[in-house]
Amino acid sequence: MPDDVARQVPPPPVALLAELTHRCPLSCPYCSNPVEMVPRGSEMNTADWARVFDEAAALGVLQLHLSGGEPAARRDLEDLVAAARGAGLYVNLITSGLGLTEARLDALEAAGLDHVQLSLQGVRPEVSDRIGGVAGAFDRKMALARSVVARGLPLTLNAVMHRHNLDDLPATIMLAEALGARRIEVACVQFHGWAAINRAGLMPTRAQTEAAKATVAAARARLKGRLVIDFVPPDYHADFPKSCMGGWGSTGLNVAPDGTVLPCHAAQSIPGMTFPNVREVPLALAWAHSPAFNAFRGTDWMPEPCRSCDRRSIDQGGCRCQALAILGDAAAPDPVCRRTPGRAQLDRLLAGLPGPEAAPAPLTPRAAVR
Amino acid sequence: MTGPVLSAEIVPRLPRGVRLHDDRVRGCPVLLGPERAVMLDPVGAAILGELDGARSLGEIAARLAERYAAPAEEIGADVAAFVADLAERRLVELGNA
Numbered sequence: 336m337p338d339d340v341a342r343q344v345p346p347p348p349v350a351l352l353a354e355l356t357h358r359c360p361l362s363c364p365y366c367s368n369p370v371e372m373v374p375r376g377s378e379m380n381t382a383d384w385a386r387v388f389d390e391a392a393a394l395g396v397l398q399l400h401l402s403g404g405e406p407a408a409r410r411d412l413e414d415l416v417a418a419a420r421g422a423g424l425y426v427n428l429i430t431s432g433l434g435l436t437e438a439r440l441d442a443l444e445a446a447g448l449d450h451v452q453l454s455l456q457g458v459r460p461e462v463s464d465r466i467g468g469v470a471g472a473f474d475r476k477m478a479l480a481r482s483v484v485a486r487g488l489p490l491t492l493n494a495v496m497h498r499h500n501l502d503d504l505p506a507t508i509m510l511a512e513a514l515g516a517r518r519i520e521v522a523c524v525q526f527h528g529w530a531a532i533n534r535a536g537l538m539p540t541r542a543q544t545e546a547a548k549a550t551v552a553a554a555r556a557r558l559k560g561r562l563v564i565d566f567v568p569p570d571y572h573a574d575f576p577k578s579c580m581g582g583w584g585s586t587g588l589n590v591a592p593d594g595t596v597l598p599c600h601a602a603q604s605i606p607g608m609t610f611p612n613v614r615e616v617p618l619a620l621a622w623a624h625s626p627a628f629n630a631f632r633g634t635d636w637m638p639e640p641c642r643s644c645d646r647r648s649i650d651q652g653g654c655r656c657q658a659l660a661i662l663g664d665a666a667a668p669d670p671v672c673r674r675t676p677g678r679a680q681l682d683r684l685l686a687g688l689p690g691p692e693a694a695p696a697p698l699t700p701r702a703a704v705r
Numbered sequence: 706m707t708g709p710v711l712s713a714e715i716v717p718r719l720p721r722g723v724r725l726h727d728d729r730v731r732g733c734p735v736l737l738g739p740e741r742a743v744m745l746d747p748v749g750a751a752i753l754g755e756l757d758g759a760r761s762l763g764e765i766a767a768r769l770a771e772r773y774a775a776p777a778e779e780i781g782a783d784v785a786a787f788v789a790d791l792a793e794r795r796l797v798e799l800g801n802a
């Protein structure tokens with residue numbers, strides 16, 4: 336492991352994901368939050384978060400993502416938005432849309448909210464409400480989307496796609512267009528946290544993946560200048576891994592509900608790592624000098640073949656949490672990569688999943704936490 | 706850059722949710738929008754600083770040409786290309802006078 340004290344200060348992060356709470360009214364089977372969640376009593380209070388936002392802005396963070404769980408489960412959400420905007424951050428709210436009344440939207444708008452990102456479990460009410468586990472949720476989401484657009488605030492639809500709904504992708508993009516969203520994020524499920532439990536039911540088939548890529552390419556051409564489409568394809572079917580977070584400790588960081596500072600959303604799954612807590616150390620120190628952030632920063636930590644690979648600054652060896660989940664070793668190259676021996680393990684896992692002709696495996700919802 | 710050529714009559718503006726930010730840590734202006742942070746060079750910042758929802762592309766180019774004592778035609782082409790690129794990413798809205 337490289338010596339973290341002798342290192343220079345790394346470039347500042349651009350984005351902070353603030354997981355305000357793990358509480359959520361939905362029970363999505365692909366929830367990426369850890370299986371072991373932070374209880375309400377351990378959540379940071381308003382003043383703690385306001386201090387984090389100030390420290391983040393001073394460190395160089397530009398974009399703040401208020402996330403969860405469902406951030407609207409926090410009664411002080413309006414105060415948190417005001418504090419973040421006061422710190423000079425661009426404030427993005429990532430929400431299921433549940434718990435946001437018109438009155439609360441008024442208050443959030445007045446507090447300086449910049450952008451709303453609404454999660455979508457499906458384009459058909461019966462799919463959406465079955466996946467999210469709340470009857471009537473789809474209609475409430477649509478009402479929120481219309482209200483956000485009517486206010487003139489930018490709206491992003493965040494469509495989480497998997498085997499059960501990827502065939503609805505064309506309709507999903509059309510819905511974003513019809514609602515007047517400025518942007519849609521087509522995010523195929525990543526298998527972290529609770530989602531890993533449902534891998535067999537969620538993993539899209541190769542044919543679905545190819546069709547999705549074609550749909551996105553055609554829609555991007557057709558909707559240029561009207562709808563921005565960001566696409567995260569399912570990486571198990573790819574030849575090379577995706578760059579995770581733009582590289583560990585390079586562009587972004589997360590703060591969990593209890594103040595734990597993480598290099599990525601799933602980092603706590605890595606055994607033997609201790610993460611700094613912003614209740615105890617300044618955010619700048621956690622970013623620049625904690626062993627956790629330095630563990631996989633840059634290229635020094637890399638094993639072969641990454642170390643001498645021409646793609647090492649493109650994908651940084653891929654996702655640490657995926658290497659851990661599939662290979663049992665967070666310091667191995669991402670097993671998606673076909674240049675590495677770990678790929679055989681991933682192929683065995685893929686071969687064991689239900690094929691295109693089989694019915695997709697049933698999904699285990701996570702219990703809603705209020 | 707090969708986007709459509711924008712007419713000089715077009716009035717560009719920053720839509721709600723897109724704003725200029727002075728990044729003191731990196732020492733450069735940044736355009737912030739949904740999931741985007743575009744670091745600006747002095748030329749880009751000067752162009753965006755002229756967007757007030759009333760001035761047309763032609764007027765903006767004329768003002769910048771005067772300020773930088775540069776040929777208006779060249780500036781006009783740069784401004785149009787820069788604005789067209791941002792409009793394609795929905796970071797600038799194009800309206801009519």
Ligand code: SF4
Binds near residue numbers: 576641648653674675
């Ligand atoms: S060998 Fe490593 S750096 Fe090269 S493509 Fe594969 S994962 Fe990326």
